[in-house]
Every structure is written in structure tokens, then in C-alpha cells.
Amino acid sequence: MSTKELEVRLKERNIRPTAVRLLVLREMMSMEEHQAFSLLDLENRLDTVDKSTLYRTITHFHENLLIHSIDDGSGSIKYSVCRRGCDCSVPQSHVHFSCTECNRTFCLDNIAIPKVGLPSGFSYESANFVFKGICSDCSKRHN
Structure with missing residues (x-):
């Protein structure tokens, strides 16, 4: 992705493009398609960026709905860049898949989280649906 395209993605989410934010977003976008990443993954790939700066950048991206978080049960929150136009509302949420062999987590963008009828008086703000x-x-390696 060009710098101009990255700037547009940031501005769409009301995030001021700075050199560090552009660098972090570029790295996030370079991750394997549909694969989620952890803070540690980014720290290893961007070893020249201060860890606290990286954490603040991820937090800012998350608060402005540029990325979404995934609790895949590994003990480490994963993140993925949101599709354009996504507002991270429950109706737009999708299923995730966590591989028990290679420990990678993937967004399954085309599989929506099923609607659940909650009891009267209950309302949900987020949903986490992970297949393991x-x-x-990994399946190909076993065959």
C-alpha cells in the first residue's frame, strides 16, 4: 500500500497520520491476509519503535475502530485491521479461527457471528466467537 493510501485509511478513522502511525499501519497491512497479530508480533517486527509508543498507537487505532481485538484464548489479545466501513458493531462482527497447531488466529470475514436472542433485560456490547x-x-502438512 502506498503512503497516500495509508494516510487515507487513517484519516477515514479520524486518526492524524504521523510517521510512526504510518509505519505501524504499513506493518499491520503487510501481515498475512486474514491473520491476526499480537502486540509481541508487532514488537518483533518493529524493533526500532519504542514499546510504549507501539502500545499507545495500537490503543489509539483500536479506540478509533481501525483495528479490532480478538480474545482467542491464548492469553494474548490479537488484533486485525478492520475492513473499510466496519464500525465493529455486533451485527458486523465475524467469526475467528485459532489453529491449535501453529497458534495463528485468522479472521473469517465471510462468516457472521450468529444472532443470539438474549433474555429480557440483557443487552450485549460485543461478541467473541472463535473456532479452534x-x-x-497445518492440515496440508499432515497429508
């Missing part, structure tokens, strides 16, 4: 199993790459 063996991803296609």
Missing part, C-alpha cells in the same frame, strides 16, 4: 482446530496450512 487445525488451519488449512
Whole structure:
């Protein structure tokens, strides 16, 4: 993605493009398609960026709905860049898949989280739906 395209993505979410934010977003966008990443993944890939700056940048991106978080049960929150136009509301949420062999987590953008009828008086603000199993790459290695 060009710098201009990255700037547009940031501005769409009311995030001021700075050199560090552009660098972090570029790295996030370079991750394997549909694969989620952890803060540690970014720290390892962007070892020249101060850890606290990286954490603040991720937090800012999350607060402005540029990325969404995934609790895949690994003990480390994962993140993924949101699709354009996504507002991270429950109706726009999608299923995630966590591979028990390679420990990667993937966004399954085309599989919506099913609607759940909650009891009267209950309302939900977020949903986390994670399948666990063996991803296609790991399955190929077993065959």
C-alpha cells in the first residue's frame, strides 16, 4: 500500500497520520491476509519503535475502530485491521479461527457471528466467537 493510501485509511478513522502511525499501519497491512497479530508480533517486527509508543498507537487505532481485538484464548489479545466501513458493531462482527497447531488466529470475514436472542433485560456490547482446530496450512502438512 502506498503512503497516500495509508494516510487515507487513517484519516477515514479520524486518526492524524504521523510517521510512526504510518509505519505501524504499513506493518499491520503487510501481515498475512486474514491473520491476526499480537502486540509481541508487532514488537518483533518493529524493533526500532519504542514499546510504549507501539502500545499507545495500537490503543489509539483500536479506540478509533481501525483495528479490532480478538480474545482467542491464548492469553494474548490479537488484533486485525478492520475492513473499510466496519464500525465493529455486533451485527458486523465475524467469526475467528485459532489453529491449535501453529497458534495463528485468522479472521473469517465471510462468516457472521450468529444472532443470539438474549433474555429480557440483557443487552450485549460485543461478541467473541472463535473456532479452534487445525488451519488449512497445518492440515496440508499432515497429508
